[in-house]
Amino acid sequence: MPTRTRPPLLMAVLIAAVAVVVQALLVPLFAAPAANLAPRDLPVAVAGPAPAADELAGRLTAARPGAFAVTTLPDAAAADRALRDREVYAAFVAGSEGVALHTAPAASPAVSALLTEAAAQLSAGRAVTVVEVVPADPDDPRGAGFAAGFLPFAMASMLAGALLTLLVAGRAARLAGLAAYGVLAGLVGVVVLHGWLGVIDGGWLGEAAAIGLFALAAAATVTGLGALLGRAGIGLGALLVFLVGNPLSAVSAAPELLPQPWGALGQWLPVGAGGTLLRSVAFFDGAAAGRPLAVLAGYALVGLVLVLVARSAVAGSAGRGAADPAEPDRAGVGVA
DSSP: OOOOOOOHHHHHHHHHHHHHHHHHHHHHHHHHHHHTOOOSSEEEEEESSHHHHHHHHHHHHHHSTTTEEEEEESSHHHHHHHHHTTSOSEEEEEETTEEEEEEOTTTOHHHHHHHHHHHHHHTTTSOOEEEESSOOOTTOTTSHHHHHHHHHHHHHHHHHHHHHHHHOOSHHHHHHHHHHHHHHHHHHHHIIIIIISOOOOSOHHHHHHHHHHHHHHHHHHHHHHHHHHTHHHHHHHHIIIIITTTTTSOTTSOGGGSOTTHHHHHTTSHHHHHHHHHHHHHHSTTTTOHHHHHHHHHHHHHHHHHHHHHHHHHHHHHHHHHTSOOOOOTTSOOOO
């Protein structure tokens, strides 16, 4: 029987309506986090003698209720260790000459700038000494190059996963493609970001491993879901890796600056975990790399397993389908 097709005009109107709905969902998803950047339980330290540190911590908490999660430390040396271990973003150090601010711009230049303003307010008009304990790369002091350079990794990984699903048949070939992509993405990525652009400044091997693991995790997620669910799985993978993962990643800011729980959720998605891991490896000698490393390894493992399971399921379905009689041919004989 001939299939009924929708009139072209109706189809055009439906496509336009769907595109507008998608636009209405994506615009706030991308714009709302950026438009509502503010500290929310941002980890900071207050260091110094007990009376002065306690008084300063009280003033900081009272000035911005709910903005800071304050840790009290005995002195500036302890504060600097906390900064290098990525336990806090900055430390307000109380001294005889007033308040000094110790920062880690490598963790988030946006947070460092915000806390510099907060320190000026707490100092009651006195000059604030700012000490950059963990500075950003001198070629990228505001972190814009790091954030902009990380986005193409997500896009390329999404594309690689989709192409492996659509154009490559067989689980062994797909697994080989994913492995090759992860290795090459790590090597080329570190050459571009470290050697060419100079926006990261750690060990080459560790940076390449971090970039490669992120690329593998993102691509394997798309490929695994695509192998399991077909084109719908590719769309779901793109949603996790890019459409939702990118605006919630806080690569250009910090998770604690985004509205919650979205900032925390972004760190459980590939882009957020990848950005955090690369910062830890490139600027902090691997400090606080455990959780993002585990998140990315989990995505990579699940994606690879889905490729294996989905391929087996398809093969089994094909085998069962081969036993069913097809439409009879002109001679009246069923074709297997």
